[in-house]
Amino acid sequence: MTAGQKAAILGDIAGIKGYEEEMYQMIAKSIDESDIDILVTFGPDSRRLGTMVKKPIRMIHCTNREELDKAVKSLKKEGVQAFLFKGSRIRRLEESIKAAFPLVYYRMMIPEKAKFYFAVLCGAIPEF
Secondary structure, eight states, X not given: OOTTOEEEEEEOOOSOTTOHHHHHHHXXXXXXXXXXXEEEEESTTGGGHHHHOOSOOEEEEESSHHHHHHHHHHHHHHTOOEEEEEXXXXXXXXXXXXXXXXXXXOOOOOHHHHHHHHHHHTTOOOOO
């Protein structure tokens, strides 16, 4: 049963050549310390998060847009309470947001806002 649960949909990270492993480790640690219940990864590089996250969590890996859209729609239908979408522009996660939430489409292009919403999803109160 997924009603009331929180899902993070995370795509590959680009533009940080040489720091990818460190960044994925930081993300995995944040997920371990959060109240995220479901992790959906999209893209070949983000798949490594599945091996880095230590807490018991439902994990889904998607290799293409069709799989991702199907997974997100399925989680929405199951009653997932909150979704966090974050990834590099190369993964175009906004397409999946538009597909699953056509009436509630937001583009978060400011990193500070993305950090704020990630903190809220994880149950933390960000400092201003």
